[in-house]
Amino acid sequence: MKTTIAKVGQFVDQTVTIGAWIANKRSSGKIAFLQLRDGTGFIQGVVVKAEVGEEIFAKAKAITQESSLYVTGIVREDERAPSGYELTVTDVELIHEAVDYPITPKEHGTEFLMDHRHLWIRSKRQHAVMKIRNEIIRSTYEFFNENGFVKVDPPILTGSAPEGTSELFATKYFDEDAYLSQSGQLYMEAAAMALGRVFSFGPTFRAEKSKTRRHLIEFWMIEPEMAFVEFEENLEVQEQYVSYLAQSVLKNCQIELKTLGRDLEKLEKIQAPFARITYDDAVTFLHKEGFDDIEWGDDFGSPHETAIANHYDKPVFITHYPTSLKPFYMQPDPNRPEVVLCADLIAPEGYGEIIGGSERIHDMELLEQRLDEHKLDLNAYEWYLQLRKYGSVPHSGFGLGLERTVAWLSGVEHVRETIPFPRLLNRLYP
Structure with missing residues (x-):
């Protein structure tokens, strides 16, 4: 047999x-x-x-x-x-018969292993991480299919950028300028106006010269968008989804988690609801923790996010960031327009932001104003503006980074181990 x-x-x-x-x-x-x-x-x-x-x-x-x-x-x-x-x-x-296989049971340096990534993924540890990645992908489709979402595939080549062009890979599209997508969100908003609740799952690219353990140049994003959904309901969907992922991995990847030495008790705690802290309260908290350099209006770095996350044993939402810190499409708080109805979901154990999301602006005049403030070409966003012209509704969405989520749930330190063939600042091989 x-x-x-x-x-x-x-x-x-x-x-x-x-x-x-x-x-x-x-x-x-x-x-x-x-x-x-x-x-x-x-x-x-x-x-x-x-x-x-x-x-x-x-x-x-x-x-x-x-x-x-x-x-x-x-x-x-x-x-x-x-x-x-x-x-x-x-x-x-x-x-x-394999002769002189280069990766032996002895210790090897990271650069050597990355040069031999095509072989390194055969190892027991890498096998476990890839199986956990697969389980997160499988349970993602299961969660969204069970909750009435439709899978939509946005383009990878785009003529404009949702968050500006400074961190995009530019290319020529015949005689036009084009960019590798850093997010499918704007297209997903259009899809939500047609199909109600949608999600995408695909590669995204950031020409960001970062060399931290949290950054990749090419990574995969899950981006749901939901019509008739406002800020609070958006957070509820996020925490239900992340809880579903964690419990699916815990249920179906016991051998892999054991191989990686993952602390299962920490995963067992990941169940909705999650704590929420406003940006204002986060700044106050950080001052008490000795981060005297942070001021209102500053973005949080990895040490700040880690300090906040260490205060909780589950992911925590940081909400209502200053408008000046966030992209043009985020809905201002109607009671306080200097902040937006947004949230970053910070994973515990130092893994940082795994989700960014917000309610989107649905008023055409306000969106035109925000595009102008960001010095973006209105003609390039004419199709996006039309979503507000023809039957606009309140809508919300978010994006979850797959590799950071795999790193967190599997307990590995660096995102380079969470994707089969990582693209890093100085690595395009193999």
């Missing part, structure tokens, strides 16, 4: 064949232990010389790291194994 490592539990005490690679191995004179991986998981294959004979045992001992093979054996339950199962090997068939 041919099967995968993930499905061996269905074949206890039966003989199966698995196509696999050798992740590692060790042996004595009489027993060889093969650490096998097949993409679906990891399992140990035990080869006993007295049971398989000299020829098969010699073949098993000689197989090198990352060689590919078919392994046949009997599935055994084993409480000590991470998956709960082990394979008593009866035969091995070499497919391809």
Whole structure:
């Protein structure tokens, strides 16, 4: 019976064949232990010389790291194994011998591993992170489909920018200027006026020269937009969504979380509702924490966000930022126009902002005024303005950064491990 490592539990005490690679191995004179991986998981294959004979045992001992093979054996339950199962090997068939595989079980530097990212993702730790990423993607679609959202794909090439062009990658679109998208939001607003509740899930690009553990040049965003939804309801959707992600990972990625040494108690606490603190109160709090340099009107950096987040054991919303700090499309607070109806969701444990969101301006005259204040070309945004001309309604939305969320839920320190092939300030290879 041919099967995968993930499905061996269905074949206890039966003989199966698995196509696999050798992740590692060790042996004595009489027993060889093969650490096998097949993409679906990891399992140990035990080869006993007295049971398989000299020829098969010699073949098993000689197989090198990352060689590919078919392994046949009997599935055994084993409480000590991470998956709960082990394979008593009866035969091995070499497919391809790997010679001098560069990533050995010894320690390697980060730059070396990044140069060999195409191979590094085979490792147990990277496998666990990618599986958690996949679970977050799967549960994202599940959450939005179950809550009446329609998936819409905005363009990646755009003729204008939602937040200005200073951090965009410019390109030529035949004889016009074009940019790689930093957000699909403006197009999602148009989609929301047609379909009510929508979400996008795609790559975005920031030409931002940052080298922190939180930044990537190319990353993936989930961007919902909702017609007839105002500020408070927008926050409720966000906290329900993030709670759903956390609990899905906790439920479906136990082996991966254990591999990464993640503190499960911290994930268990991530359930709505989340605390909220206004920008005003955050500034006051930071002064008490010794951040004397921050003044009202200043943006928060990583140390400020971390100090605020450390005060809570769940994500926390920072709301009502100064209008001057935020993009042109955010709705001012009607009772206090110097701040906007927006919120950043800050993850605990120093992972920073994972969501930015707001109620959007739905009044055409005010939107024209804000575009003018930001010195943006009204002609380029004519289509966007028309959304306010023909049946405008209050609407809200947000964007969640996938890689930061993967880093936080999996507990890894740097976002470069949360995407298969990271694009960093000085890295375009492999």
